Amino acid sequence: MNENKIMRIFKRILYDYIYIPLKILSKDKRALFGLIVLIIYILMSIIGPIFVPLNLEPNMEERYQPPSWKHPLGTDFAGRDIFAQIVNGGRDILIAAFLAGFVTIGLGTIIGLIAGYIGGKVDIIVTTLIDIFLTIPGFPLLMIIATWLLQSGITVNILMIAFLLSITSWAGLARSVRSQVLSIKQEPFIEVDKCLGLSKFHIIFKEILPNAMPYIAINFMLSSVSAVYSYTGLMALGLIPYTPGNWGAMIHMAQAYVGTITGAGCWYILAPSLVIIILQVSLVFLSNGIDKIFNPRLREW
Amino acid sequence: MPNPLLKTENVSKIFEVGSMFGAKKHIKAVENVSIEIGENEILALVGESGCGKSTLGKLMLALLRQDSGRILYYLNNGYKDIWSLKGEEFKEYRRNAQLIPQDPYTTINPMRNVLSALTPPLLHYKIAKDRKEARKMAAELLTMVGLVPPEDFFKRYSCRLSGGQLQRIAIARAISVKPKFIVADEAVSMLDASLRIEILDLLLNLKKKIKTAYLFITHDLAIARYFARDQRIAIMYLGNIVEIGKTEEIIQNPLHPYTKVLLMSVPIPDPKIARSRGLPKLKSLEIPSLVNPPPGCKFHTRCPYAEKICEEKVPELREVKGRLVACHLL
Numbered sequence: 068m069n070e071n072k073i074m075r076i077f078k079r080i081l082y083d084y085i086y087i088p089l090k091i092l093s094k095d096k097r098a099l100f101g102l103i104v105l106i107i108y109i110l111m112s113i114i115g116p117i118f119v120p121l122n123l124e125p126n127m128e129e130r131y132q133p134p135s136w137k138h139p140l141g142t143d144f145a146g147r148d149i150f151a152q153i154v155n156g157g158r159d160i161l162i163a164a165f166l167a168g169f170v171t172i173g174l175g176t177i178i179g180l181i182a183g184y185i186g187g188k189v190d191i192i193v194t195t196l197i198d199i200f201l202t203i204p205g206f207p208l209l210m211i212i213a214t215w216l217l218q219s220g221i222t223v224n225i226l227m228i229a230f231l232l233s234i235t236s237w238a239g240l241a242r243s244v245r246s247q248v249l250s251i252k253q254e255p256f257i258e259v260d261k262c263l264g265l266s267k268f269h270i271i272f273k274e275i276l277p278n279a280m281p282y283i284a285i286n287f288m289l290s291s292v293s294a295v296y297s298y299t300g301l302m303a304l305g306l307i308p309y310t311p312g313n314w315g316a317m318i319h320m321a322q323a324y325v326g327t328i329t330g331a332g333c334w335y336i337l338a339p340s341l342v343i344i345i346l347q348v349s350l351v352f353l354s355n356g357i358d359k360i361f362n363p364r365l366r367e368w
Numbered sequence: 369m370p371n372p373l374l375k376t377e378n379v380s381k382i383f384e385v386g387s388m389f390g391a392k393k394h395i396k397a398v399e400n401v402s403i404e405i406g407e408n409e410i411l412a413l414v415g416e417s418g419c420g421k422s423t424l425g426k427l428m429l430a431l432l433r434q435d436s437g438r439i440l441y442y443l444n445n446g447y448k449d450i451w452s453l454k455g456e457e458f459k460e461y462r463r464n465a466q467l468i469p470q471d472p473y474t475t476i477n478p479m480r481n482v483l484s485a486l487t488p489p490l491l492h493y494k495i496a497k498d499r500k501e502a503r504k505m506a507a508e509l510l511t512m513v514g515l516v517p518p519e520d521f522f523k524r525y526s527c528r529l530s531g532g533q534l535q536r537i538a539i540a541r542a543i544s545v546k547p548k549f550i551v552a553d554e555a556v557s558m559l560d561a562s563l564r565i566e567i568l569d570l571l572l573n574l575k576k577k578i579k580t581a582y583l584f585i586t587h588d589l590a591i592a593r594y595f596a597r598d599q600r601i602a603i604m605y606l607g608n609i610v611e612i613g614k615t616e617e618i619i620q621n622p623l624h625p626y627t628k629v630l631l632m633s634v635p636i637p638d639p640k641i642a643r644s645r646g647l648p649k650l651k652s653l654e655i656p657s658l659v660n661p662p663p664g665c666k667f668h669t670r671c672p673y674a675e676k677i678c679e680e681k682v683p684e685l686r687e688v689k690g691r692l693v694a695c696h697l698l
Contacts (some may be wrong), residue, residue: 090626103635111478245610254474255469255470255475256469256474256475256476256477257475258426258429258431259467259469259475259538259542260539261431262429262431262465262466262467262542263462263463263466263488263489263541263544263545264459264462264489264492264493264545265488265489265492266492269488269492273480273481275489277479277480278475278477278479280479282608309645318415347672356488361479362479363478363481363525363527363528364478364525364527
């Protein structure tokens with residue numbers, strides 16, 4: 068009996084959260100492309116390092132090799148395989164990007180819901196806070212914090228980086244969630260729900276939140292995109308103590324040791340740049356399809 | 369009426385309007401309104417837009433809080449102020465007073481399908497034991513409001529339904545908890561004329577089945593007459609009730625000058641009669657400002673029979689020929 072119930076719930080979750088979204092995505096070619104590319108990236112960073120281990124031993128005889136069967140993307144200034152570095156560098160970036168995305172939508176949604184639903188003095192205080200954060204330029208602030216961390220010698224883990232990357236990005240989402248909530252809570256269906264005696268919890272999370280969900284989901288994708296740029300950007304500027312084989316760090320090294328994108332070293336700077344760009348494009352494509360998943364008005368059936 | 373279900377006593381509601389700069393202005397949306405609704409009764413509330421009909425409905429549903437006066441609900445052999453109800457008693461009141469709003473397109477959450485709109489209240493009040501039973505009951509509700517086969521509608525969203533279908537679902541939601549009192553706020557004014565009678569008949573049929581009282585808010589006297597036949601009509605003007613009585617008596621023999629004008633404004637399908645009838649003999653066609661309502665009787669600026677006393681003294685509802693009218697001249 069109990070097992071039966073668990074199976075039923077499991078089936079429902081599988082149907083609602085896996086089957087239906089996939090069905091919707093399959094009708095949108097661009098979103099499907101984005102999803103497939105993203106899955107390839109995720110697989111690459113999970114099982115890739117097993118097949119292509121990172122070997123950072125300098126091998127001066129094989130410097131600046133063009134692509135070949137032995138080195139699919141050529142070699143760097145110390146004769147190390149670029150492909151291995153790309154494969155091994157993906158994990159950190161994906162984890163940081165999605166963690167930053169989650170932190171952003173978590174903070175933004177909760178703060179926006181509180182400000183919008185409670186209103187009054189709470190709203191004024193929270194909106195002021197949001198405005199202050201909106202005026203802070205994100206990337207320069209990140210540069211300052213990163214430099215300070217580098218100077219103080221604190222070991223930076225991936226969780227900390229994710230929090231840092233979302234330090235200013237939540238404000239924009241909080242603002243749009245707040246205004247969404249403000250307009251939705253005036254809708255007649257909320258009045259009917261109140262008359263039906265449904266709890267505040269139900270009204271906030273099951274009636275109001277789904278209406279703001281398309282915004283939140285797209286914001287998750289877009290803040291992941293900007294987190295990738297910020298993270299690799301900080302790496303490329305050499306402001307975070309870098310981990311070996313990180314895409315941003317590769318760009319930094321290429322800048323420092325090769326200098327140009329012409330000539331022998333061009334593979335070293337092109338490979339990580341292209342990998343980043345393809346990831347970003349796939350995320351943006353996917354975000355279009357995500358809108359359809361959360362917004363029944365955009366579906367074709 | 370021996371024991372009305374819900375009654376208001378001198379209820380007033382004042383809205384504050386005005387910009388951030390400049391003085392705040394006050395609008396008296398509802399002023400000293402005392403009405404009562406008995407069990408299984410229909411009261412049609414008629415008035416032009418902006419006269420406070422919807423506000424009164426929301427006050428009676430405890431969606432807004434009145435600024436003065438009391439709204440009493442008959443509970444356990446006694447009247448209780450709805451704002452003093454707590455815990456189980458408030459839950460009981462909430463369950464028994466429901467709303468059918470005006471615009472069917474915003475009455476159903478666009479992000480939730482029909483099934484998930486119908487089941488939460490059933491589960492909340494434990495009318496249904498579990499999801500399976502709630503699903504069965506939702507199917508029954510949809511059949512009751514004429515949406516068959518119900519399974520076809522379960523997974524649909526509001527963007528894939530027509531106005532009439534949505535209004536039926538709104539009705540199904542309202543009756544799902546078996547309320548004793550429903551506020552139908554212009555429930556048919558957004559629908560096609562051909563659909564209106566269907567929905568009105570549906571509401572009347574449901575009334576027989578689940579024994580509920582209606583406060584039927586409308587601006588259309590013809591619809592009020594149809595819906596509240598053998599029942600009562602209340603006429604509202606700028607926040608005040610000006611006349612209240614049996615439907616046919618009011619329609620056949622209006623006493624208050626405003627009721628007379630309102631009846632004259634009902635369109636007549638024959639252009640010849642309509643033209644010969646002419647404009648109502650009003651002093652002014654303009655509705656007075658809501659921010660600065662005229663002193664005395666609020667209708668005196670437009671009333672063709674107005675005398676000096678009307679400008680000075682606020683008329684009270686008093687009994688004339690078996691109904692209540694607020695006019696000095698009767």
